[in-house]
Amino acid sequence: MFVKSLKLLGFRNYIEAAIEFNQPKTIIIGKNAQGKTNLLEVIQILSHVKSRRASRDSDLVHFDLGEAIIHATAERNQEELEIALLIRRSGKRTLKINEISHKPNELLHHIFSVSFMVDDIEIINGSPSRRRDWLDSVIAQLDFGYKDKLTKFEKILAQRNSFFKELVEAGSYYYRDLNTSQQDQLMVWDELYIAAANDVTGLRANFIMELEPIAARYYSEISGSDTVLALDYMGMQIDQEALEEVRARDFARGYSNVGPHRDELKFLLNGSLASSFASQGERRSITLAIKLAELELHKTKHGEYPILLLDDVLAELDEDRQDYLLESVNPQTQVIITTTHIGKHLEKWSENAQIMEIEAGRVMGTSSEATLCYDIA
Numbered sequence: 001m002f003v004k005s006l007k008l009l010g011f012r013n014y015i016e017a018a019i020e021f022n023q024p025k026t027i028i029i030g031k032n033a034q035g036k037t038n039l040l041e042v043i044q045i046l047s048h049v050k051s052r053r054a055s056r057d058s059d060l061v062h063f064d065l066g067e068a069i070i071h072a073t074a075e076r077n078q079e080e081l082e083i084a085l086l087i088r089r090s091g092k093r094t095l096k097i098n099e100i101s102h103k104p105n106e107l108l109h110h111i112f113s114v115s116f117m118v119d120d121i122e123i124i125n126g127s128p129s130r131r132r133d134w135l136d137s138v139i140a141q142l143d144f145g146y147k148d149k150l151t152k153f154e155k156i157l158a159q160r161n162s163f164f165k166e167l168v169e170a171g172s173y174y175y176r177d178l179n180t181s182q183q184d185q186l187m188v189w190d191e192l193y194i195a196a197a198n199d200v201t202g203l204r205a206n207f208i209m210e211l212e213p214i215a216a217r218y219y220s221e222i223s224g225s226d227t228v229l230a231l232d233y234m235g236m237q238i239d240q241e242a243l244e245e246v247r248a249r250d251f252a253r254g255y256s257n258v259g260p261h262r263d264e265l266k267f268l269l270n271g272s273l274a275s276s277f278a279s280q281g282e283r284r285s286i287t288l289a290i291k292l293a294e295l296e297l298h299k300t301k302h303g304e305y306p307i308l309l310l311d312d313v314l315a316e317l318d319e320d321r322q323d324y325l326l327e328s329v330n331p332q333t334q335v336i337i338t339t340t341h342i343g344k345h346l347e348k349w350s351e352n353a354q355i356m357e358i359e360a361g362r363v364m365g366t367s368s369e370a371t372l373c374y375d376i377a
């Protein structure tokens with residue numbers, strides 16, 4: 001998987017920019033707030049549809065402009081790909097892949113990337129919903145049916161919750177208050193809910209099962225110890241009995257209390273919960289191990305390594321871990337690293353890397369006229 005070029009128009013602080021990638025290794029260098037992360041965000045959007053930093057599409061559009069265009073060329077399994085994405089402030093997107101229109105979610109299936117950002121340590125330290133977001137975004141790239149299953153579950157969850165709220169508003173606080181028709185309706189919602197929830201939970205459980213041994217192997221290599229990293233996924237398959245157990249709470253809160261939206265995932269080192277006991281360095285090592293494991297799963301599923309995006313993370317790792325990360329990545333993998341300066345660790349790695357300097361939303365050494373005139377609307 002290789003992104004060959006990017007053209008940006010009105011994306012974040014890039015008014016107009018054209019970038020050609022000509023080496024597997026790229027170092028994007030620039031002072032703070034120049035547009036380094038924005039550039040990686042482009043590739044994240046091309047592969048994951050959404051960016052974790054932007055809550056709305058209007059955030060992605062340059063402050064002074066009405067819309068943003070991303071135009072990318074890439075090569076995947078020896079096939080050429082051309083992607084054009086128009087992002088409007090309204091949130092309506094237009095996507096063309098090889099000049100054919102597609103739904104925006106189709107982006108999930110073409111360009112694959114794994115990113116490692118400074119705040120990824122929140123996968124360990126943050127809330128359960130942060131871990132679920134991570135699971136969802138990774139699995140959506142590995143299993144093409146996952147996104148639809150997740151969306152279906154979320155829809156049914158919202159409808160089932162509204163059904164509970166309506167019952168409570170109509171004065172039915174307990175199951176025994178329901179008339180026969182309401183009981184039948186609840187049964188239908190339960191059946192739909194169980195099937196949709198178990199689809200999501202099953203795929204998450206499979207993913208963890210596949211990821212865990214690879215991440216554990218990486219962890220022991222990174223730490224140079226016998227410490228065992230384990231991932232304990234607390235999502236369970238549900239059935240009618242499970243729903244009945246929480247029925248009183250569902251009525252009381254007008255909310256479905258069991259299901260994948262409440263799942264938790266725990267990271268354990270030798271059986272102890274990492275978020276309570278692990279040092280900062282150990283947490284970073286866990287994050288590094290799971291990211292390297294993600295790369296391997298991509299290779300297994302798609303026959304190629306995805307693009308690896310490293311956003312200023314080297315500074316967070318000690319020298320051994322920096323070396324481990326840079327040396328353990330397969331040389332054919334396209335790696336794009338952002339940094340404010342090329343330190344000792346990057347010097348060696350930068351020997352045959354393309355170095356790109358970014359200043360105030362401009363890629364130095366390129367002409368802004370080299371850019372776009374792409375008809376996508």
Ligand SMILES: Nc1ncnc2c1ncn2[C@@H]1O[C@H](COP(=O)(O)OP(=O)(O)OP(=O)(O)O)[C@@H](O)[C@H]1O
Nearest residue numbers: 012013032033034035036037038059060061062063
């Ligand atoms: N929609 C937008 N329109 C114009 N500028 C924006 C928009 N969104 C973000 N910016 C600006 O883009 C600039 C660069 O952001 P970016 O996160 O890419 O910086 P960076 O080079 O990664 O810096 P750092 O080294 O601090 O991480 C910021 O100053 C930010 O205010």
Ligand SMILES: [Mg+2]
Nearest residue numbers: 036037311312
């Ligand atoms: Mg940044």
